Amino acid sequence: MDRREVAAVLTYVGRLDPRTIRTDAGEARDQLAMWHELLGDVPIATAQGWDVRETVRKRIVSSPYPILPADVAREWQAYRRDRVARHTDPTPMADPDNPHAWRAELLAARDAVAAGQAAPSPHRGITAGRYRPGLKDQLAAVGSYIPPAVRAELAPYRPARASRDAAIAAGGPDVLGVPCDWCHAPEGEPCRRRRLTLDGTARGSAPRTTAHPGRIDRAQAVQAWQASAV
Template structure:
């Protein structure tokens, strides 16, 4: 703040707390000098939620002691720290092979956020800046930790998973998303071959390549009830 802005703030807080009013000209000049020394780097207002008058008013309301310029300066520093804590550096548009320009743009963005001239960037902009034309295809290729070609080669050795993935790819339900009431397989587990002994007890634990019909029906019902994406 400039000296005249500090004088306006002192006039405002003096109306709210008469204890800050100085009638002697020398004391008033000394008070103005002290406040200006401590608040010279504190803005009056910013477009991002800072208002020195509101800060002073809250301090006067919550504290029984006369407000000091250091109280306002500490609130401004806390405001700056809070904004920078919510800021994640967006990728600079400068050429990464030019470290001086890259660093200068990064520091300028942080300074704009800290001073209240720009809003914090809430998410890391990993895809900001220039893009290679082939980047989209590369991202699609690495979307799964198992490439599509390798998954196809593994299909004969994972019949249950291959059958499930084929059904899902065709728009069918994910049968493993629901438990099986017949073989009591939990959600995410494949169905088991359940054989019944003469005494009525169940036996057998071999996994099935396909789900039991009742589980498929339950998966279809769950898919029909699910909200459209």
């Protein structure tokens, strides 16, 4: 704000709180100089929700003490921090091989957001959380995301998955649907060849085409329990 805008703000403050009015010319001049010194880089209003009059009004309503220019300056700094915290840097249009232009465009975008001249750019990409509700039903209606012909061509390169699909198609249990207690393979991962040294430590982790017998038994038990529950 320039001195004329600061004077307008002081006039508005005086209408809401007469205690801030200075009748002496020297005191009024010093008051104007102090407010301009602290609010020189604070805009009177922006297109993104900042209005110094709203800040003044809230401060006078919430505090029994006369408003100070530092109160307005602190609110402006909080406004800037909040906007920058909600901003995600968009990819600059500048040549990435020109780091100076790239950095200058990033800083200009951040300054515009902080000054209330542009809206913060929201976060993009996948946010935290689980899959979309109803996604399994949609996939069941559409079918497998891998066409059967492509799946058949990939079978020689994925023997464990091919064995799993064949067992499920034949009505058997989903062996990879349960973890393995022998090799500690997690759910969805094939069993591993677990070789032990003389001191008991494990060595070797080559994937197996077939699951360990204990894992097969566990998968059959789970399948039988699910059938009985239905």
